[in-house]
Amino acid sequence: MIGHLAVVGATGAVGREVCTILGERGIRVDRLSLLASSRSAGTQISVNGHALTVRELSDHSFEGVDFAIFSAGAERSRHFAPIATQAGSVVIDNSSAFRMDPGTPLVVPEINPDDAFQHRGTIANPNCSTIIMVLAVWPLHRVNPVRRIVVSTYQAASGAGAAAMEELRTQTADHLAGRKIVPRVFPHPVAFNLFSHNTPIGPDGYNTEERKMIDETRKIFHEPSLPLTATCVRVAVMRAHSESINLTFERPMSPMEARSILCTAPGVEVVDDVAGGRFPMPIEASGRDSVLVGRIRQDASQPDGRGIDLFVAGDQLRKGAALNAIQILELLTRDPTNHPRNRPR
């Protein structure tokens, strides 16, 4: 039993998914506060069959709140998460605000659950593309250390929120009807198009999304210098991210060994049916908890047998965001001594 849970950003794409998953997993709370900006206050959201009214997020929202799941962007997290932790809440933050803060654990429960318990009030949920990749790579890395990762992403509109998903829908309809397309949420047309992820590009040439994949993977794996390069691309897909992943291992790894490891890995489902031509696809990953992994094959460019290629697809809103945050909540509340009320302050 969780005491008082607050969902910050409850009307956003991730916040709504948090509400859905709370119901699906039968998570019992004494009290549930749905919070959002003044613009969305008053919205009704159904959680487990009960209609709840979204209230306006303020500096006073966290009195008596035990746990708060934040999905309202980095700026709001930077302002409100310290207020929440000050009020005694444990914050699980979906934004990028604290992910690389050395004092904030960055947690994927299947990979580094112990890190969650080192928190000082805030636990960060990794970037969606990172979570989806590391779910597939970690089980292999545990058996045979990964020495290099080259990843290219195929990211859904959902990563930019509900308005972006709506833009993909309306813009596509406009394009089909021959109407002029006016991008509003994205800087470029997304209908029947794709583009390099539109986050700022740093002096090293990587955009912020790619930099997150590099830095966050290193932190989650506790491998501060793991060689990794990423190319992040937005595609005309609604809500699941796909990734083409090329791995170099310390020792040779056969596709059969990789497949057998992945078949029993938590949070992963191997979809690699060569005879039937069935491999991970975003429409099949959508709404699923598992990250789908397939096209498992020996990399022909590494003749020493140390290379493996994979293709994965995972629901960006679920495992890429809301589900991972709820799994962190479950992890923390499994052990009652870790309840905020029972922790030494």
Added chain:
Amino acid sequence: MIGHLAVVGATGAVGREVCTILGERGIRVDRLSLLASSRSAGTQISVNGHALTVRELSDHSFEGVDFAIFSAGAERSRHFAPIATQAGSVVIDNSSAFRMDPGTPLVVPEINPDDAFQHRGTIANPNCSTIIMVLAVWPLHRVNPVRRIVVSTYQAASGAGAAAMEELRTQTADHLAGRKIVPRVFPHPVAFNLFSHNTPIGPDGYNTEERKMIDETRKIFHEPSLPLTATCVRVAVMRAHSESINLTFERPMSPMEARSILCTAPGVEVVDDVAGGRFPMPIEASGRDSVLVGRIRQDASQPDGRGIDLFVAGDQLRKGAALNAIQILELLTRDPTNHPRNRPR
């Protein structure tokens, strides 16, 4: 002046593009025969303002034909190309039928023009994904040999022909209208989705498209064991392919050097505006002759400075198929001694 030119598969997506480009480039021919299956015979196609009637392709279509551009699939090429060359035509074949035949040159005019003149009647046009990649990689490879390529593709519907482009359009409209989607051309839904390229998968785990990229690049570069791995993916884009390319060079290569080489490379246009957020996109590559190259950056996973990441987009129907074939035709006819009628038999 070219004597008698035949376009085989004139009503297909690539064949129509061949007709368009002939007009655009003002290529003068004594006679132009448009050929297709009996199903398409009778179709009128406009070439340079003249409406021409498509005739049925038969074993007798090649009498007096000097050059024939084939874009009618591997099966028809296997049957009709030998008939055409027997009749004295020089065949430029867009299919995969002869690409890996040791006696057939595989030509990208910007890269290996000399190979074209070694033909024994047939010259093969490479696979579209291969052409688009090698245009960007070759100029760098000439300066500093490429030692490994890791490529992931984002391939348009056009690669599967005109019917596939129509399927993307109608399926997307059906999806938006909430109608049931029934894939016909592709084995999987393509609207708001993507999937692993649906060519057969060999015992090595690579599908045929990926295997083409590996083998054809090696042949074009005259580097029979160039280390290369490819992951080929179909996306909901109409007609330009994009590719995320990771390169390892023999010696260090800086992004500035790579950019300066690519800025003067033939067939390439650098679109890499970090301040303006403008990079290669399929909608901007569509209808263009150049392959757009951007996101040129040092690969952080290769600390010795030998790695470069690129993102490219090129029109699959133009440089990926029709334009390259016409450039081969131009190459062969530039030197009148190479005209079929003047060649020793």
